[in-house]
Amino acid sequence: MRVRGHYLALFDVDGTVRAVQNTCLHVGNPIDDGTVKDGCVTCPWHGWRYDLRSGEHLTVFGRRPGLRTYEVRVVGDDIMVDIED
Ligand code: FES
Numbered sequence: 486m487r488v489r490g491h492y493l494a495l496f497d498v499d500g501t502v503r504a505v506q507n508t509c510l511h512v513g514n515p516i517d518d519g520t521v522k523d524g525c526v527t528c529p530w531h532g533w534r535y536d537l538r539s540g541e542h543l544t545v546f547g548r549r550p551g552l553r554t555y556e557v558r559v560v561g562d563d564i565m566v567d568i569e570d
Pocket residue numbers: 509510511512513514528529530531532533
């Protein structure tokens with residue numbers, strides 16, 4: 486989804502909503518159809534993995550800077566994402 490110029494992907498991680506930028510750092514494809522396991526999403530295009538808590542890119546060489554993350558609050562049925570810069 487796009488909110489005020491931010492392209493967001495929301496995931497349910499063991500009952501906690503996580504929001505990250507919806508643009509994979511590999512070639513920029515969306516990651517919102519990726520599979521989630523152990524708190525990490527795997528990009529559906531070529532398999533890059535990201536920790537949804539920190540946004541870090543998980544590589545065979547370790548953790549690297551990754552996706553932008555956003556603070557999320559759930560208020561009743563509403564999901565509020567802080568998109569301030
Ligand atoms: S676009 Fe995500 S791994 Fe290639």
